[in-house]
Amino acid sequence: xxxxxxxxxxxxxxxxxxxxxxxxxxxxxxxxxxxxxxxxxxxxxxxxxxxxxxxxxxxxxxxxxxxxxxxxxxxxxxxxxxxxxxxxxxxxxxxxxxxxxxxxxxxxxxxxxxxxxxxxxxxxxxxxx
Numbered sequence: 001x002x003x004x005x006x007x008x009x010x011x012x013x014x015x016x017x018x019x020x021x022x023x024x025x026x027x028x029x030x031x032x033x034x035x036x037x038x039x040x041x042x043x044x045x046x047x048x049x050x051x052x053x054x055x056x057x058x059x060x061x062x063x064x065x066x067x068x069x070x071x072x073x074x075x076x077x078x079x080x081x082x083x084x085x086x087x088x089x090x091x092x093x094x095x096x097x098x099x100x101x102x103x104x105x106x107x108x109x110x111x112x113x114x115x116x117x118x119x120x121x122x123x124x125x126x127x128x129x
Contacts, residue, residue, distance in 0.1 A: 008016060020030045087093075099107070 016027060016030060016034075019034060020027060023030055023033060025033070
C-alpha cells in the first residue's frame with residue numbers, strides 16, 4: 001500500500017466527514033469506498049448508454065422500414081388516383097357510387113387478395129421472432 005498526502009478543502013472535506021460518520025470508517029477507507037462507488041456508477045452509465053444506443057439503433061431500423069413503406073404506399077395511392085381520374089375523364093364519367101352503396105365483385109376480390117397478402121406478411125414477421 002502506498003501512502004499519499006492529499007489536501008482537501010470546502011465541499012470535499014464536508015462530504016468526506018459526512019461519509020465517514022455514516023460508514024464509521026477512517027478517511028482512507030471512506031475515500032476508497034467513494035472511489036469504488038464512483039467506478040461502479042461510471043460503469044452503470046456506460047452500460048445504460050450502450051442500452052440506449054441499442055434501442056435507438058433498433059427503432060431507427062424499424063422506423064426507416066416503416067417510412068420507406070409509407071412512402072411507397074403514398075406514391076402508389078397517388079398513381080392509382082391519377083389513373084382512375086384519367087379513366088373517368090376518358091370515359092366521360094360524372095356519376096359516382098360509393099362503396100357504402102355498392103361493392104363490385106372485382107373490388108371484393110382485390111380487397112380480399114390484399115388482405116390475405118397483408119396477413120401473410122404479418123405471419124412471416126411473427127414467425128421470425
